[in-house]
Amino acid sequence: MNVGIVGTESSHVDHVVRYFNAEHRAGDARVVAVAEATRDVGVSTVVDRADDLLGMVDAVIVADRDGRQHARQAIPFLRAGVPVFVDKPLAASVADAEAIVGAAQQSDTPVTSFSALRWHPRLRELTGQPTAVVTTGPVDPASSYAGVFFYGIHPVELALILAPGPVSDVHVRRVSGAIVATATVGRVAVCVQMVEKVVPFHVLLTTGTSVTAVELPLGPDYLHPGLDAFLDMVRTGKPPVSYEDLLRPVSFLAAVDTAL
Template identity: 45%
Template sequence: MRRIGFIGTENSHTDHFIRFLNAEGRHPGFRAEALVGGRSTRNDALATAGGIDLVVDKPEDLLGHVDAAIISTRDGAAHRAQAEPLLSAGMPVLVDKPLATSVADAQAILAAAEAGGAPVVSCSALRFVPEIADLTAQGRGPLRQLTVVGPADPDSEYSGLFFYGIHHVEAALEILGNPVVAPGTLDVDVSRHGDTVTALTRIGDVDVVFTFLAPSETQRTPFHATAVHTDAVVARELTLGPDYNAPALARFVAAVESGRSPVSGTELLSPVATLVAITDALRKDRV
């Protein structure tokens, strides 16, 4: 039995992962076995729902008790400190989006994974929605422009645009065929008007527009992508079903079984490099 520990249990994604593993048994041989964060009302509820006995204080306390870990902490700025000691010790880790909120932190996570010989997985659920296949179908002329729209708040307490904006970026890169975006290579024009941030850049040979709309208590803009080809325009809402976290868990289970990360470090770094370029441009625009 491969045992999985959970970090960042305040995130509702943890409920999904524990349900898939313990309640529904979707991955035989894998089980949620530990929670990080100490005893709390939230962790007690998760422990009861999942039949989990072990609750520890710190991520490092998982070492020796579990075989893999899932980090779902809402603020990606904390992911490096939580992932590094586990990866360095050889433990596979799924870092729920985003991998990190800075290039330096993302590179440190990848370096720890390499040093420890441990697979690391990180991905947006939007990469797996069925509409992506419609947007990447063959038989159309060259792609000239791609627009991705969705909710994200530059003033979020969870590192601003990174909390939800990483979805825009990962969806765009998936549609574009996952080109490598090296840190510091993107020029970004950005503007902010009230609750709306618009960023224009060029990735490969395609103009890419990201529109981030801050959600309110009563409204949330749906994720949407529009691909403009030389002979067609394809527009799709990107819909997340009730089991939208299932593909990420399946990817992680496969990585644990194989002992290999499913994508390269450069591919994992590219979304972070892209969103850092956008947030840096936004910061300069506001000065």
Template identity: 40%
Template sequence: MRIGITGTENSHAEHFIRILNAEGAHPGVRVTALSGGRSERNLQLAEQGGIDVLVERPQDLLGQVDAVIITDRNGALHPAQAIYFLDNGVPTFVDKPLATSLEDARRVVRAAARSGTPLASFSAMRFVPPVVALADEMRGWETVSRVEVSGPASVDSEHSGLFFYGIHCVEIALQLLAPDGAMLIPANVAVVDLPGERRLTANIAETAVQVRFLSPDVHGHTPFRIDVQGEQGWAQREIVPDSDYLVPTVERFIAVLSGQTPPQREATLLAPVALIELAQNAR
């Protein structure tokens, strides 16, 4: 299976190439093409991964690859590329975020449904071992009364504000509440600005949810932090991603491509974008 990557300025591109090419974690699956032309960055990545095909535009990957990974740092660039590939029957993984508006996210989801082409999109933080283990533990709780997730994010980021890093926090919270991807409808949503922080609160099912987006300019690049509480217990986790935090991402994308796991539910794809949009656009 030949994989193409767009958005190679993102450090995630290096990880994907290392996992699939240098380490050969999935025999028969390799990154074989990069878009963005013969830039210094692409030439370095090509050398590291033994990649021969460098094309100028994302569209030029068509016919050169069997699937694509879209990983531009600015999520506003993702929908147009994803829709193009999906309309042309190319299985697509959109690195976080799927889009930077709920309307655009719906357009991508409709394109996948229209063509019947596999689509996957999620934050890598959903599936790091500490989050997965905590979600499994919480399944045994009768009630979850509170979920709080905090992490670095800036409303002023040049890469579409909170969408760039804040979506990690939102997706962690959603994974803890519904690891099966069930529909989650937030109520009583409120967004407030505090010194160095934007805070989103909502009620989701029976749970009070709070997501704290901490400005790196004020707090530094803080680790992701989780606090959960329920009748059966209380848990706290601090998450600092290691060099292999994208390994589960690659595994899940390949599982979708091979049909080993079903496509993500529409709710799982749209809910993170909807919540970040509310937080980003709050006045």
């Protein structure tokens, strides 16, 4: 399998190239080319535009840090029948996220996107029917990579993994050094705390009988379970995350962005 990468600025690209090309964790699958490169990541074939990879690769990872670019970069591959993994966030607007999912559905070509924290092993400790979920993580609302979308996707997606169902109106408060967003999701009270400095990722789950808190430290191979899921999608054609669950975090963050 020949894999292409679009965008190289993110440190995630180093993990991807190590996974495929250095440690051969995906068998004979290799990253063979990159597009829209801003630095050398050890892949010899470099092309200018994302769609220059068409015909060269069997699957694509869109790794551009700016979610505002993702629809432009991903949709041509989906229309051409090439499976795509869009590194977080899927997009920086509901319209772009819906356009990506729509292209996947129209061409019957799978697409996925997720925070690497979705696969964190400590999430298995959170069991029982939740009544409330509180997640915490860093954010930079002034980020040049679409503001709250860049890091805010992590605590938002964590909350929505644990709280299935429709999202009510999102209420946003700006407090000293943090953005606090609350909503009712299905029957679960959700609170997402986005802190404007580097803090650990943290989840607090309340059920009718217990309260469980876990911190989610990132090890050196934290991206690898997600890459395993991406490869399984390419081989089976089945996305690991439902398209509804691709759209919910973008919609939540769009509400936060609008409120700010």
